[in-house]
Amino acid sequence: MGLLRVSWRNLWRNRRRTAITMAAVALNAIILITTYSLMDGMLRQTVLNATELVTGEAQIHSPGYLADRSIYKTLENPQAILQTLREQSLPAAPRAYGYGLLSRGTKSAGALFWGVDPESEKATFNLPAHLAEGSFLSPNPQKGIVLGKKLARSLNARLGAEIVLLVQAADGSLGNELFTVTGILKSVGEGIDRNAAIIHLDDYRHLFVLPAGVHEIAVNTGGRVSLDKLSAILPRLVPDAEVKTWRQLLPALSDMLQLSGASMSLFGAIFFAAAGLGVMNTMLMTTYERSHEFGLLKALGTSPWRIVRDVAFEAWLMAAVSTVFAVILGVAATLALQEYGLDTSALAGETTIAGVVFDPVWRAALSIEAVVAPVVIMWIVCVLAALYPAAMSARLDPVKSMHRV
């Protein structure tokens, strides 16, 4: 306790110097906290952008379905699975798929049909809102169809156009129906743009003669549940099925994000280094200034060890107080950025790359690490930066130290 009081008084003996140093530490720490959160937020957002659109964080299939998309490989009791997921507060949407032909006038094209439950899709994913024209499917099966952007173009299909669907049903017969275009998607990615034809699940069942079962259940918690946790829970809930996370489903995106993550870590390290250097610089200068003070102390009989210890403690104390302010302000700034974000639309605008919609507004994501790491680094830097000159002075001849100005 005595040490604390003495140290505190020591700090304030040179008010300006201490104030400047604390300001340096605090400001650097604030920047680190906000930058870390911003970068983290960007990465998380990119993942969300990718997964919230249509893929989800994880998908459940019948084992081997994705290899050949055989219409016969179904999840037989989707209602039960959906119920279980609901009980665990895991939003999910069921989907059934099948290949077939779309024709309008003289133009025709092959497509992958999606049978979906519009209410589930709207509640779980962003795709129903990602429309360039028209609206998504209505809750009741009304033979409406939503087309991918390029598919609609190749058929020359506009809203309200009548489309002929021709498919080979699960019982071998030729399913054919007339549907009406209710919506056209914005660009999502090559695959979906060219091939996606989305219809109501009940219409699908009728067309493909598949009275029960679906091919896929896609889960999306919007980042609420971590991927690790999902990978652990889902297989337990659906032991007979195959569970894949978005990293396995979208490997290109996973790679890209890993690359982004790596370069962000690099930047982060650079920031920390720069901040650290800045603080160290200040601490060094401050402590060197006090050389004659240390010389005096030594002349008065204080042991070198005590000098160093006191200096170290003062440095830490100062860092601690600064970081308290920094944390308060830093967290406040981060929360503001989390809420409102940084709008870069003037520079970049909204774009879609490989199925990921890039939101021009950057939001920060506050986390424990975002606060703890900068604080700890600042403490370490301050103490070390003070130690060196202190140790030097403590060992030198007092006379020499007192001469140093």
Place this chain on the structure above:
Amino acid sequence: MNDDARKIFSGKSKIGSKHFHSIGRRAILIFLPLAIFILLGAHPVRGETLTADDILNKVDDLYRGTSSYGMMTMEVVTAHWKRTLSLEFWSKGKDKSLIRILSPLKEKGTATLRAGNEIWNYLPKVNRVIKLPSSMMSASWMGSHFTNDDLVKESRFADDYSCRITFQGPGKGENVIELSCIPLPDAPVVWGKVEIVVRQSDYLPIVINYYDEGLRPARSMTFSKFAKMSGRTLPAVLTLVPVDKPREKTVVVYDKITFDLSLNNEVFSIRNLQK
């Protein structure tokens, strides 16, 4: 272009026919009509030894300028379902054909019109005609093991292959002649070889085997139930089996055929398709 799109066009995913292995896709549909055409005036000259080209020429000659009308039953057996269709068909010359479904009731009136390289489907339920895009050519026709492309290719056997007799003698219970046919260098066929085994007596085919470029067997078509129909002897039953899915098959049974009738070109119009 990711896997989704590609799967649409891959042999593994024609209109729902996931059960067809890619290797077995390219069908020997040529012989559906080949059989018909062999009979279109196949007057095998007994005692005359014909060369491979002669046999082929005979076939093509008989094919040319003639017409036919008939009824057939097609049974398709796959790993997941079994279906039987009753079909009515017309053909004229090398490149016009019309096939219409008579039963089951759900699909009655569905028809396929082929003229030259183009194929149209008529769907009675929605009362629309669809022209098949090139991307659908390798898709299964009417759910069978035949593809749309086979329908188009039926008239080109002599144009695309060069054959020679590789065996003559006893086999399969009678004297046979085996023709080995290799595709011509520029012919747009993916096969490496086709083997045709015909009866020496009347040059009617017994079995046709397709091999891929590595000369591995891919599909096999057998002809049976030789019977006299409309003045000619012909195999009334064709069975197509993909080698890698031996339990699947498409069986075509000719119930009735008439040859050389006069058929107006109007029969092969889109308007007639929609009847």
Place this chain on the structure above:
Amino acid sequence: MIFRVAWRSIWRNRRRTLITAASIALGLIIAIFFIAMAEGVYEQIVNDGVRMQAGHITLENPDYQMAPAIDLRIGDVENIRKFIKKIEAVEEAKLLIWGQGVANSGAGAVGVSIMGVEPAVETKNSPLARDIVAGSYLAEEDDRKVVLGEHLAKELKLGLGNKIVITTNNARGELVEELCRVKGIFRTGSDEIDGYFIQIPLNFARKVFGLQADEATQLGVILKRPQDQPPVMEEIKSTLTNKNIEVLPWQQILPEVASYIRIDRVSNWVFQGLLFVIILFTILNTLLMSVMEREREFAVLLALGTPVRKLKGQLFLESVFIGCLGCFAGLILGGLAAFALQIRGLDLAFLMPEGVTISGFAMSTTVHALVTPPVFLWTGGIVLGAMLLLSLLIMRRIKKISLAETLR
């Protein structure tokens, strides 16, 4: 005279000067290095993209972009090409015939994008020609030959010399089927390219799609320097009389690539900006501390009668010197580092073991930087400017020095 004083003054406290200059230099080095590296990556992606596809500038049918179809073609291409090649900034003008179809083999059928190309031109330019891993690329005299990606070859179980039947609809809408054989297999590392694109000789493509001798889907202009795009586009547009041909920049042909670059550049700038803020604080701090430290020195000078203005001037000059020192060091070292990266390249394979694709284009794991003079100017300028502004701010403190207090 003031210059000499200022200069000597900064060297009196060597450590402080060096630390400050070093901070500035470091910030600049990092900024220049990373910006150059990013620009290098962008350039490589754009380069690969435009050389593989339709050039920095593309001439095509006005309706083509909306809904690509083989019947939307351009004519009179030979004359146009001749005139374009006369433009000094143009490196090459290439013809493309592009259509969609299905590639069939004994093992299956896959939807493909069919590119009819001129082998002589492509061999010099295209990444596909460069990335051949089996067999060889197309040659001028080839007719029914095709090169395709490794992924596609695997899917269709194709090896060199094997048959492919291409099924497609020609310009008149008729179904056509043509045989060709595999001459070469390429691997770019991008599944999207390796599993989807096939290339055939231009004349064969004309036959397949039913185009006339002087027709093509696109004419791509490859420039020697990407910066020349706007003036060359202007020149082409003004001379072209044919209303049925649209002249488009690659940014519209490859919008995803353009988007990716734009976004990445922006984030890069934001990060450099943040780093810059950190460094500014450091410098601010240093300046503050130095003024404080030297209060006694200033007090003495003022007491001796030095006009405040002169003192301020000296301080300002000191900042200028330190700033310049840091800037030069930073610009030179940063420039050297970036230049080294430009020449030698850095293999980042450890970061991305399977390779990375950006918008369908495979990025080579070796990155080269691209040093552009403007970068030096405005990074150096901003840093120097900020430095000077800060020192101006600091100098206000000088007024507040109370002589009596300080000299006590």
